[in-house]
Amino acid sequence: MTNTIKRAALAALTSLALAGTAWAGINDYEFKLVKDEVRQGEATLDVRLVDKRTGQPVPDAVIFAKRIDMAPDDMETMTSRIEQLPSPEPGIYRFKAKLTMAGGWRLSLGAKIQGETGTLENKLVLKATK
Incomplete structure (x- = not known):
C-alpha cells in the first residue's frame, strides 16, 4: 500500500470512530x-x-444563580432568601431556604459545568408542608 492509501484509510477509520462518539x-x-x-420553615x-x-453525579459545578419562589401556586412574586451550603457529597448541592408558607415552591438554578460551554438552567418544583 502506498502512503496516500494508508493515510486515506486511517482518515476514514478515524471519521467512523468519531461519528460514533457521543x-x-x-x-x-x-x-x-x-x-x-x-x-415549611427553615428547610434544607x-x-x-x-x-x-450515564446517571452519574456531576461534582464541582459552579452555581451562580439561585432563586426560590411560589410560582407553582401562582405567587411568583412571593420569594424567599436562599443560601448555598457546603456539599455533603460529590454531585449534591445543598441550599438553605426559609419557606414561609405551605404550598408549591419553585427552585431555579443556573450553573456552569466544568468542561462544558453554555449555562445549565433548571426549574425544580417542591412542596412545603405544615
Missing part, C-alpha cells in the same frame, strides 16, 4: 431534587446534578 453538551445534564417535599434542600447519559 459528545456531551449542556443539555446532557440536569438538576434533580433529592426530596420534593419538605417541612438537596439537589443532585447528574449526567443524563
Whole structure:
C-alpha cells in the first residue's frame, strides 16, 4: 500500500470512530431534587446534578444563580432568601431556604459545568408542608 492509501484509510477509520462518539453538551445534564417535599420553615434542600447519559453525579459545578419562589401556586412574586451550603457529597448541592408558607415552591438554578460551554438552567418544583 502506498502512503496516500494508508493515510486515506486511517482518515476514514478515524471519521467512523468519531461519528460514533457521543459528545456531551449542556443539555446532557440536569438538576434533580433529592426530596420534593419538605417541612415549611427553615428547610434544607438537596439537589443532585447528574449526567443524563450515564446517571452519574456531576461534582464541582459552579452555581451562580439561585432563586426560590411560589410560582407553582401562582405567587411568583412571593420569594424567599436562599443560601448555598457546603456539599455533603460529590454531585449534591445543598441550599438553605426559609419557606414561609405551605404550598408549591419553585427552585431555579443556573450553573456552569466544568468542561462544558453554555449555562445549565433548571426549574425544580417542591412542596412545603405544615
